[in-house]
Amino acid sequence: MSAENQKKSEEKTEDYYDQLLRLKAEFENFRKRADREKPDLIQWGKTQILVQLLPLYDVLLKAHEQLRTQKTEKSAGDSAKFIRGMEMIFKEFEKLFESEGVRPIETLGRPLDPLQHEVMGAVEKEELAEGTVVEELQKGFCINGVVLRPARVKIAKKSNPKSDAFEDLGPRT
Numbered sequence: 001m002s003a004e005n006q007k008k009s010e011e012k013t014e015d016y017y018d019q020l021l022r023l024k025a026e027f028e029n030f031r032k033r034a035d036r037e038k039p040d041l042i043q044w045g046k047t048q049i050l051v052q053l054l055p056l057y058d059v060l061l062k063a064h065e066q067l068r069t070q071k072t073e074k075s076a077g078d079s080a081k082f083i084r085g086m087e088m089i090f091k092e093f094e095k096l097f098e099s100e101g102v103r104p105i106e107t108l109g110r111p112l113d114p115l116q117h118e119v120m121g122a123v124e125k126e127e128l129a130e131g132t133v134v135e136e137l138q139k140g141f142c143i144n145g146v147v148l149r150p151a152r153v154k155i156a157k158k159s160n161p162k163s164d165a166f167e168d169l170g171p172r173t
Helices: 003-069 076-099
Strands: 102-104 117-124 133-138 141-143 146-149 151-157
Touching: 003 076, 003 141, 003 146, 076 102, 117 133
Parallel strands: 117 151
Antiparallel strands: 102 141, 133 151, 141 146
């Protein structure tokens, strides 16, 4: 083998070795990044499932409230059993939510927080500060401090008293 061929062969070997080292470093960086991102991806997946469970929770909650308000004497025994069954379902939901870090957003009597509340209406309430939540239409939830779904609420507003200064301005005679 000539000296020139051997030199080219050594250069090729060095080039391949350099490529191998770079590829090894890139793969190691990829593995570290995947290990860092894995918990975030798992949390994202859990969050997506929990968001899909919230409408089911809402429907069950509405049915429960209707049953409690529409109890009749002749079906009181059956209704009571059904209500207890639904309360057991709610306890399981609460256990699931608690284990996953889901917390309901506290609303009533608190000032409006646009990051946690979605205003669906306003009610005139002179005794409360303007922007205070007076009614919760739909529960809101947070997971680990991040809003899963904002609470739908009604807030207090002050009434707009009409100005009496312009009411007497009629035609002058």
